[in-house]
Every structure is written in structure tokens, then in C-alpha cells.
Amino acid sequence: MNSPLLAAHIDRRFVITSALLVASNAFAHAPLAAQDPGLFEAYVARKELAQDPLFGGLSLSGYRGLFGLRLSGGLHLARAASTATQSGPVVRCDRRDCFRTPGFAYQSSPDIGVGAWAADLDLVFAPLRTQPMAKALLLGFSPYGFLGIGGYGVNPTNARDTALTTLSYGLGVHHDLLGWLGVGAEARNRRSLHSDSAIAIGSRRAWEYRVGLTVAFGGRRSGVPDTPPRVITVATDEQPIVTAPSAVEESDAAAARLAARVLDLAQSCVDVPYRSGGTSPTRGFDAAGFVQYVYAKEGVRLPRSAREMAQVGQEVATRVGSLRPGDLVLFANDGSSVDHVAIYAGHDRILHATASGGGVRFDVLGEDARGRWFADHLVAARRVLDDETLRVSPRAGSDDDSPDRPDRAPKPSRPPQ
Numbered sequence: 001m002n003s004p005l006l007a008a009h010i011d012r013r014f015v016i017t018s019a020l021l022v023a024s025n026a027f028a029h030a031p032l033a034a035q036d037p038g039l040f041e042a043y044v045a046r047k048e049l050a051q052d053p054l055f056g057g058l059s060l061s062g063y064r065g066l067f068g069l070r071l072s073g074g075l076h077l078a079r080a081a082s083t084a085t086q087s088g089p090v091v092r093c094d095r096r097d098c099f100r101t102p103g104f105a106y107q108s109s110p111d112i113g114v115g116a117w118a119a120d121l122d123l124v125f126a127p128l129r130t131q132p133m134a135k136a137l138l139l140g141f142s143p144y145g146f147l148g149i150g151g152y153g154v155n156p157t158n159a160r161d162t163a164l165t166t167l168s169y170g171l172g173v174h175h176d177l178l179g180w181l182g183v184g185a186e187a188r189n190r191r192s193l194h195s196d197s198a199i200a201i202g203s204r205r206a207w208e209y210r211v212g213l214t215v216a217f218g219g220r221r222s223g224v225p226d227t228p229p230r231v232i233t234v235a236t237d238e239q240p241i242v243t244a245p246s247a248v249e250e251s252d253a254a255a256a257r258l259a260a261r262v263l264d265l266a267q268s269c270v271d272v273p274y275r276s277g278g279t280s281p282t283r284g285f286d287a288a289g290f291v292q293y294v295y296a297k298e299g300v301r302l303p304r305s306a307r308e309m310a311q312v313g314q315e316v317a318t319r320v321g322s323l324r325p326g327d328l329v330l331f332a333n334d335g336s337s338v339d340h341v342a343i344y345a346g347h348d349r350i351l352h353a354t355a356s357g358g359g360v361r362f363d364v365l366g367e368d369a370r371g372r373w374f375a376d377h378l379v380a381a382r383r384v385l386d387d388e389t390l391r392v393s394p395r396a397g398s399d400d401d402s403p404d405r406p407d408r409a410p411k412p413s414r415p416p417q
Helices: 003-028 132-137 247-267 285-299 368-376
Strands: 037-049 055-064 069-077 082-088 092-094 098-101 106-109 112-124 142-153 160-175 182-191 207-217 329-330 340-346 349-356 359-364 378-385
Touching: 037 182, 037 349, 092 132, 112 160, 132 368, 132 378, 160 207, 182 368, 207 329, 207 378, 247 340, 247 349, 285 340, 359 368, 368 378
Parallel strands: none
Antiparallel strands: 037 055, 037 207, 055 069, 069 112, 082 106, 092 098, 112 142, 142 160, 160 182, 182 207, 329 340, 329 378, 340 349, 349 359
8 A cells, every 4th residue: 555545544543533533532521410221231243244243242322312322242152173182002011011002182172162252432423312203103113323342262273373453333213112221223343453445345245233122220310319400499589679670581480480489389299199080189180280379379370181272381401401490391191192191390200190100209310211101102291381471371161181091101210309
């Protein structure tokens, strides 16, 4: 290879490796509040031909939003061939005579050893990971792509060991089975870092196929308190200021005071049991009955069902940073038809009457299997406490008082906090 081509080849490998390192550094310094649950995976992988090694391995992944880092390693265990040793006849002599004794034969038992190994550090991009509606359209499957750097080695019998530094890329898909348990499948193209075409489609034999079983773990987000959020009531007897507040500031302050009162009343109902069709703390609440009761105490009239509540007030994006305490967050058991409602309490916490939780309680979106279920089934949010909707009325002609379907979230693993 001449000097210009060699320089261009080295530059290409340097750019790819540098991009991976920069992305890894950015991932490591991302805000902790956005950290999602990690994934532990046990997998098997092999290339297309039968004589290629079959790997068994483990991987560990961590995500922040749409991006993640994954470290994986696999081994191929091979049985070494047995060896036989044969000696010829042996002549032995004593004082009287010499005589011939037969030789001996020895055969060693086969040993188990590492026939091949592979290790990779991948930057993963999963565009639908935080989009439950989009995943629902794909029947719960979440596609992803990855780019990685790693190593690959084969230890052939009676031959020199081979070890290569590799660049790889590929596509995969993941599907949640039970919230914390899932399955994944992917295809990886692995090429030597010294190859002239580090990123290329390559032949079919260059592709490695992998299937695995995944377990989600962790996911407690930094900054989320272990106790219900404290409600801070804005004082109304502050000293007058020189400049009069604008209409927007007055409206925001009024909405904040109203949200504080709503959350204070809602928190006082914690542990009230769940009851389908219930609308009072003495007889129990269902989801919509609880929300309707709390807001009615502050003069905000809401419809009777979660489906109708999804039509009142102002639409709000469900992404992090858009929700405010006092907003209504709406969920769908099937991913599309709203049938559950909760009050957003700040710091990713929701306060609601839940059938799966046995009554009124706090839950944290994205925390443990239960919190991930609610995060995955969150479909809409409405703001009913701003200056235009402080007195919300049900839509004209609304007479739907049938109770909503109970939520199907996993049972809580610990009592509400």
C-alpha cells in the first residue's frame, strides 16, 4: 500500500475510533437525572457457516435517553484432540541373560479449552426506546443500531493463535416480555481494524448473528426523593414590589398556588382503597373519580372518565421537562385508548388511585418494573390549571359516567412511600 493510501486508511480508522470515544465521553457526562434502567443479557452468537465458532456470552448495557453503551464478551469452548504415545520394545539384561520386553502405549484424555473469544464496546442508538406509541405500532418491538470497537481471536489446534482488533456495526431489535424480561436479536458485521474497508457491507460470511435473553435492572433516577414531594405553599402576604407583575406572571403564580393546594389535598387521600366507580374517600376511588374529587374541591370541574379528561384543558408534551406539578397524565392499557389518569406530582412522581396498587399511592415513572410499565403506557398529558382553564367544565352533552378499566401494571414490590 503506497503512502497516500496508507495515510487515508489510518485517518479513517482514527476518525471512527475518535467518534466512539467522544460519544462514550458525552454519554458518561450526561445528566444523571436522565439515566434509564440497565440491561443484562445472556446471548449466543455465530456466523453463517457451520464450521464457524459458536459463542456464548454476556453483555451489560446502560442507557441515557436514546443512546446507550454496551460492553459484551463471549467465549467458544472447544475440546482439544486426544494424544497417543507409543514406544518400541525395550531390551533389558541381567547377570545371566538379556531379554526383550514389549513397549507401552499411552493416550491422553481430551481437554476443554478456549477455542475462540470476542469482546466489544458498542455505542447503541435506539430511536424508539422512549416512544411507547411508536413501539406499539411495531407490536412492542424496538429497533436499534450500533457501532463498536473490540477484539476477536481464534485458537486453532496445532496452529498459531490469531487475535485482531476489530470495528463492527449492525442492527438489532428488542422486545419486552414481562417489563423486566425481554428478548433481543441482532446482526453484526465485524471487520479488522487493519482492513482497507473498515466500514463496508462485506460478504455474508462476515456477518455474525446473535440472540439473547435480557433482564432490566436499576433505573433509580438521581434526584428522585424517597418520600412524597413536599408541598410548598406560596405566601400571599409578600412585600409589594416596585414594578407590577405581568399578566403571565400573575397567572403562573395563581396556577402554582392552585397546584400546591390540589397536591396537598391529593396527598391526604393516600391509602384510600381502590373501588371501581368510587368517587369519595369514605367509599373508595377509581382513577378518574379520585382526580375529579380532588380538583372539584378547588373549584375545577372535570369530566367523570379518563377518556373525557384527555379532551379538556391544554395539551402538554409528555417528555421530560414539559410536565408541571398538577398536570393530568393519561395512560392506556392497550397503548392507544385512554383508560387511566393520574396527577403529576413533580420529580417523575405520579399520584393516583390504582387498581394494581390497591388504592391511592405514589409511583415513580421509570422506576422498577411497575414504574416502567406506566412510563411505557403514558400516552397524553393535559394542563388544567393555567389562566385559561382554571374553571374547566365537562364538554357539552357529556353523560359518560361508566368507570374506566382498571390499570394492568405489575403489582408494587413495596408499600407506597
